[in-house]
Amino acid sequence: MDRKSWIGLILSVVGLITWEWYYLKTYAPSMHHTAESTLSAPTGTALPTTSPGETAVTPNATPALPSVPLGPPRPPSETATLQGPGVDYLFVNNTGGIAKVVISQHRAENGTAVALNNDAYFPIGAIGLNPNVPLEGFAMAVDASAHTVTFTRTTESGIQITKRFLVPISGDKARQYQVQLELTLHNPTSTDLSWPSYWIGLGGAAPLHHTDLSTYTQFDWSNGNKPVAIDVNWFDGSRIPLVGIETRAPALVYRQSASSLAWASVSSQYFCTILNSLNSAGTGVWASRSPLPDAPKLNGILGGMELPGFNIAPGQSITQSFLIYSGPKELHRLQTLGKGQDSLLKYGPFKIVSEGLLWGMNKLYKWFGNYAWAIIALTLIIKLCLWPLQNKATQAMRRMSLLTPKMTELREKYRDDPQKMNEEMMKLYREYGVNPFGGCFPMLIQIPIFFGFYSMLGTSIELRDSSFLWIHDLSQPDTVAHILGMPINLLPIVMAGTMVWQMAITPKSGDAVQQRIFYFMPVIFLAFCYNYASGLALYWTTQNLFSIVQLYLTRNQPLPKLEKKSAVERRAAGKNKRKSS
Numbered sequence: 001m002d003r004k005s006w007i008g009l010i011l012s013v014v015g016l017i018t019w020e021w022y023y024l025k026t027y028a029p030s031m032h033h034t035a036e037s038t039l040s041a042p043t044g045t046a047l048p049t050t051s052p053g054e055t056a057v058t059p060n061a062t063p064a065l066p067s068v069p070l071g072p073p074r075p076p077s078e079t080a081t082l083q084g085p086g087v088d089y090l091f092v093n094n095t096g097g098i099a100k101v102v103i104s105q106h107r108a109e110n111g112t113a114v115a116l117n118n119d120a121y122f123p124i125g126a127i128g129l130n131p132n133v134p135l136e137g138f139a140m141a142v143d144a145s146a147h148t149v150t151f152t153r154t155t156e157s158g159i160q161i162t163k164r165f166l167v168p169i170s171g172d173k174a175r176q177y178q179v180q181l182e183l184t185l186h187n188p189t190s191t192d193l194s195w196p197s198y199w200i201g202l203g204g205a206a207p208l209h210h211t212d213l214s215t216y217t218q219f220d221w222s223n224g225n226k227p228v229a230i231d232v233n234w235f236d237g238s239r240i241p242l243v244g245i246e247t248r249a250p251a252l253v254y255r256q257s258a259s260s261l262a263w264a265s266v267s268s269q270y271f272c273t274i275l276n277s278l279n280s281a282g283t284g285v286w287a288s289r290s291p292l293p294d295a296p297k298l299n300g301i302l303g304g305m306e307l308p309g310f311n312i313a314p315g316q317s318i319t320q321s322f323l324i325y326s327g328p329k330e331l332h333r334l335q336t337l338g339k340g341q342d343s344l345l346k347y348g349p350f351k352i353v354s355e356g357l358l359w360g361m362n363k364l365y366k367w368f369g370n371y372a373w374a375i376i377a378l379t380l381i382i383k384l385c386l387w388p389l390q391n392k393a394t395q396a397m398r399r400m401s402l403l404t405p406k407m408t409e410l411r412e413k414y415r416d417d418p419q420k421m422n423e424e425m426m427k428l429y430r431e432y433g434v435n436p437f438g439g440c441f442p443m444l445i446q447i448p449i450f451f452g453f454y455s456m457l458g459t460s461i462e463l464r465d466s467s468f469l470w471i472h473d474l475s476q477p478d479t480v481a482h483i484l485g486m487p488i489n490l491l492p493i494v495m496a497g498t499m500v501w502q503m504a505i506t507p508k509s510g511d512a513v514q515q516r517i518f519y520f521m522p523v524i525f526l527a528f529c530y531n532y533a534s535g536l537a538l539y540w541t542t543q544n545l546f547s548i549v550q551l552y553l554t555r556n557q558p559l560p561k562l563e564k565k566s567a568v569e570r571r572a573a574g575k576n577k578r579k580s581s
Contacts, residue, residue, distance in 0.1 A: 080142045080149060082167045085176040089167055096138035096151035096163050097123030097201060101326045107465055109209045116271055116326050117203035120302055124203035124273060124324060125165065125181050131199045131255065131286035131304055159193055160186040177327025184319045187312040197283065197309040202275050204290055205266040206300030211476050216269035219287035219303045220344055223260045227343040230254055232299040235289040254287040262339045264305045270461045272344050275305055276323040283308050328461040331358060345459045353452030358460060372468030375535055379542040382449060390550055450540065457533040474535040491537040492529040496522040498544035505551050
């Protein structure tokens with residue numbers, strides 16, 4: 001490498017180390033975080049209360065937002081649990097909603113079953129006239145045989161509120177993680193009554209592991225167009241990097257109006273709670289950040305959906321239906337829900353690649369019974385498909401290496417005229433039919449596959465708790481130790497080492513730009529993979545090793561002949577002429 005390349009490489013390494021230090025200092029959560037953290041918010045201001053008389057608010061009134069987010073949850077006076085297929089739903093009577101969803105087949109960091117929502121102040125399915133103040137005073141009735149929980153309440157104006165939650169039976173795997181909610185408002189009086197616009201709670205979501213990325217703790221919503229998402233960092237506002245100029249002020253509450261709102265969701269990296277409005281489109285959304293008391297550097301997020309108000313004639317009942325999904329972000333389940341809810345997986349522009357890789361990985365898992373071996377086998381299949389292209393690229397690099405003496409002469413000859421030197425270089429490439437970037441093509445094809453894996457592994461529930469060798473969880477970094485507070489993740493380091501090994505045995509071309517790209521690749525990939533799911537580093541390490549084997553198998557092939565293109569064309573033309581005569 002020349003001096004500029006060394007300087008760039010050293011700066012990249014320094015930047016990587018600085019970023020790791022900054023990430024650990026600023027974003028890394030407490031190592032003692034558990035999945036049983038209660039979603040709450042800063043206290044110190046009296047919590048707004050809701051009286052039954054508030055149901056008489058006119059439909060056009062806009063409730064004022066309190067100056068602080070939610071306070072700590074109030075202890076429920078009565079709870080009940082219904083069991084669904086692999087899920088326990090804990091209902092609370094006072095606010096009339098689902099206080100906790102316990103998923104037995106998935107484990108949190110502390111080894112206990114994953115608990116979603118976990119006693120958030122505004123439970124799943126609770127309703128309120130203010131966006132973050134649930135209506136209280138519900139009575140609860142449980143029918144275990146029918147798998148239903150019913151909440152009832154009568155307002156001072158006389159409106160009878162009935163909320164009925166229907167939990168699927170244990171054998172209904174098709175509707176696993178789904179709960180139906182029917183909200184019925186009945187007017188038993190002899191006069192018209194007005195029910196204002198109201199809010200229905202999504203509960204909350206919080207990281208389940210101390211290495212979960214904060215950007216995955218999100219609030220999403222969609223009205224059928226492109227989904228909109230914010231994460232917990234949105235509430236900090238935004239600034240121009242390095243300069244520090246504020247472009248958006250911090251906020252306590254996120255609130256947006258929306259027409260024809262179809263669904264809204266709160267989610268962590270691998271789990272989500274989604275509220276689908278089935279027969280009445282929503283008109284707005286709200287979200288609030290919720291600090292976790294036992295993990296100061298972590299935050300959860302709470303959310304809700306606004307529904308329009310209406311008038312209820314004497315003796316009339318109005319029923320609105322909802323579907324609640326609270327469970328893992330599994331692609332096939334989210335696709336079944338429809339309306340673009342699979343966007344919660346955040347596959348982005350590589351969605352087709354990510355879904356194809358996920359499909360292949362799951363198919364291979366059925367053969368091997370282990371996701372690590374499925375990733376290795378999938379990598380081998382990809383490499384075999386790209387084998388002919390890799391061979392052509394290797395030949396192109398070897399042809400480039402034969403041109404090195406001629407390219408060196410041109411650099412010396414036109415040292416003081418860079419433009420003329422580039423023109424002569426391009427002429428040399430054309431004369432000998434050499435593509436200077438031919439060796440980059442396999443790498444360029446691998447980039448979409450890499451980012452497809454990157455997107456897929458970031459939210460795919462399949463890798464959670466999957467172990468391999470020293471790796472305890474393929475969805476987490478493979479940290480083996482800590483030095484001065486910095487995690488030592490072994491597999492990304494091995495991955496970078498295999499990239500350097502591959503570079504050492506790759507035929508050197510005379511193109512300086514291509515060589516610089518290769519020099520920086522180990523650093524770039526190390527930065528991408530270091531604090532990410534170890535399954536990604538496993539994939540890239542495996543493909544590096546297969547590439548090394550391929551290079552050793554092809555390096556002993558005879559050197560290609562370097563001939564000018566015009567001479568080849570003359571011989572070909574002569575052969576065609578003789579055949580025609």
